[in-house]
Amino acid sequence: MTAEPRPSQPPSAVPSQLPSKLPSQPPSQLRSPLREAVARIARTPRLLVVCDYDGTLAPIVQDPTKAVPRPESVEALVALAALPATTAGVISGRALRDLAVLSGLPAEVHLIGSHGAEFDAEFAQALGDDAQDLHRRLAADLEQLVGRSPGVFLESKPASIAVHVRRAEPAVGESVLETVRSGPARWEGVHVTEGKAVIELAVIETDKGHALDVLRRQADATAALFVGDDVTDEKAFARLTDPDVGVKVGEGPSLAEYFVPDTEETAVMLADLLAQRRAWLNTAGS
Numbered sequence: 001m002t003a004e005p006r007p008s009q010p011p012s013a014v015p016s017q018l019p020s021k022l023p024s025q026p027p028s029q030l031r032s033p034l035r036e037a038v039a040r041i042a043r044t045p046r047l048l049v050v051c052d053y054d055g056t057l058a059p060i061v062q063d064p065t066k067a068v069p070r071p072e073s074v075e076a077l078v079a080l081a082a083l084p085a086t087t088a089g090v091i092s093g094r095a096l097r098d099l100a101v102l103s104g105l106p107a108e109v110h111l112i113g114s115h116g117a118e119f120d121a122e123f124a125q126a127l128g129d130d131a132q133d134l135h136r137r138l139a140a141d142l143e144q145l146v147g148r149s150p151g152v153f154l155e156s157k158p159a160s161i162a163v164h165v166r167r168a169e170p171a172v173g174e175s176v177l178e179t180v181r182s183g184p185a186r187w188e189g190v191h192v193t194e195g196k197a198v199i200e201l202a203v204i205e206t207d208k209g210h211a212l213d214v215l216r217r218q219a220d221a222t223a224a225l226f227v228g229d230d231v232t233d234e235k236a237f238a239r240l241t242d243p244d245v246g247v248k249v250g251e252g253p254s255l256a257e258y259f260v261p262d263t264e265e266t267a268v269m270l271a272d273l274l275a276q277r278r279a280w281l282n283t284a285g286s
């Protein structure tokens with residue numbers, strides 16, 4: 001189901017003279033050992049940097065349509081994408097169009113929506129009749145089931161429908177989640193993802209790890225840094241191997257080796273990576 005897009009900006013060749021040491025840097029605000037991991041990956045010949053959106057670039061908020069990214073993170077990602085031998089991307093659970101509008105990120109940063117399945121605008125049409133029919137039935141059933149529960153709302157995406165309960169009373173939210181789990185979540189062909197105050201029913205299987213691998217191949221990356229906060233990000237963390245770096249935002253069990261507490265610290269880490277990468281490339285080119 002996943003299309004393999006053409007890279008909008010193939011990484012340039014890395015300078016042949018690689019410096020063995022970084023030039024002097026402004027003191028990093030990051031804590032060790034993440035600081036060392038960032039310093040190490042900044043010196044990989046062809047770097048891939050990929051972030052999740054909600055909870056990673058944008059703080060979690062009550063209204064999904066108001067989730068805007070931290071400007072410092074946007075600035076760092078855009079600047080990283082402009083460096084030679086460096087590719088940047090965002091892999092999100094959101095519909096690709098929403099991700100593009102909300103993030104405001106330029107085309108130099110690769111955007112992939114629908115939990116790693118949606119690479120381009122043709123995605124919805126390519127789903128096939130059965131999947132589109134299932135999507136319509138899910139939409140109708142979920143509207144009936146939860147449409148009138150106070151504080152509960154649906155978010156329709158090309159291949160799925162998310163049932164949000166963040167704005168509902170806890171008892172109402174839990175009852176709605178249970179109704180969905182024991183109802184349409186069990187239909188044949190339906191793939192279920194539970195996230196932060198949300199349950200999502202999809203008509204295809206999605207995998208952020210697959211999307212990460214596509215980007216990795218396109219960039220011919222020698223190392224990837226992936227940052228994410230939620231359960232679907234674990235599929236991307238699962239694909240990382242040495243010398244990659246996985247960073248989980250927030251607490252909770254994770255396959256990621258490193259942790260940052262929140263989106264603020266994510267921005268600090270991206271800025272740090274940018275500074276180190278820039279300095280290393282400058283030295284390598286001089």
Ligand SMILES: O=P(O)(O)OC[C@H]1O[C@H](O[C@H]2O[C@H](CO)[C@@H](O)[C@H](O)[C@H]2O)[C@H](O)[C@@H](O)[C@@H]1O
Nearest residue numbers: 053054060061062064067092093166196197198
């Ligand atoms: O993969 P992500 O980029 O992290 O997207 C995951 C889901 O994020 C959004 O929902 C979550 O964030 C909302 C805004 O902060 C919050 O109100 C909601 O409770 C969270 O579940 C988005 O609406 C979903 O479509 C994404 O799948």
